[in-house]
Amino acid sequence: SNLALILMLLNIELSIACGRAEYRIVDECCPMCSPGNRVHKHCTEFTSTSCVPCSDSTFLDEPNGLTACIQCTNCDPGFGLKVKQPCRPSSDTVCGTLEGFYCLDPTKDGCRAAQRHSSCTPGQYISHTGTTSADTVCADCTGDTYSDGSFTSCQPYTQCDTLKLQQIKPGTHWSDSECGPQTSLPKATIISAVVVVVVLAVIAAVTTVAIRIKKRKDPIS
Incomplete structure (x- = not known):
């Protein structure tokens, strides 16, 4: 009966949970290593836990009983990321977005994946x-305005007549109207003059032909 009591007491002792800053190894409750450190040797009945710092781009950000540190996150430019805060033994790398990108998968302090900003097409403006x-x-x-896709607002067409120029090409939603110098004479006048010259030439x-024919018919006496 005494043996049974002793065994029962041992089982009760073994079943008692370790403290918040301890971890269990077999029958021992070992002190945890602090953040930035890992277990080098577990504690024994006679010795405490032996800890060593994390190294070679590894970290542990909580008190632990681990024998290996965690590999630091790589901020891959291929995913639109850059290092916002470098990895330390007690904290992981924090990634931010590259210039011209926005975050698709945000974390508490940074980002896991990003995508390039969309480009507006000609005929659109950046709202x-x-x-x-x-x-x-x-x-x-809309209306008499245009943008090549890089403007933050649509611009009104250039009014050629206000610049004392004539319109060569009308504006579209993606390009401005084109202006050129005014001709000295109206277009209709030029066409009329050309027609008159051609008629007179004819x-x-x-x-001339009629005179030559007449001379041939009327020989000199």
Whole structure:
């Protein structure tokens, strides 16, 4: 009966949970290593836990009883990421977004994956500029305005007549109107003058031919 009592007491002792700053190894409750350190040797009945710092781009950010540190996160530029805060023995790398990217998978302090901001197409303007957390928002130009896709607002067409120029090409939603110098004479006047010159040339040619024919018919006496 005494043996049974002793065994029962041993089982009760073994079943008692370790403290918050301890971890169990077989029958021992060993002190945890502090953040930034890992277990080198577990404690024994006579010795405490032996800890060593994390090294070679590894970390542990909580008190622990682990024998290996965790590999630091790599901020891959291929995913639109850059290092915002470098890895330390007691904390993982914090990644941020590259210039021109926004975060697709945010974390508490950083980002796990990012995507390049959308580009507005000609005929659209940038309604809201992209940020590290949101994509660019585009909107269409309307009325007599245009944008090549890089403007933050649609611009009105150039009014050629106010510049004392003539319009060579009308504006579209993706390009401005094109202006050129005014001609010295109206287009209709130039066309009329050309027609008159051509008609006079034809009359002169016909008259010349008629005179030659008449001379042939009326020989000199």
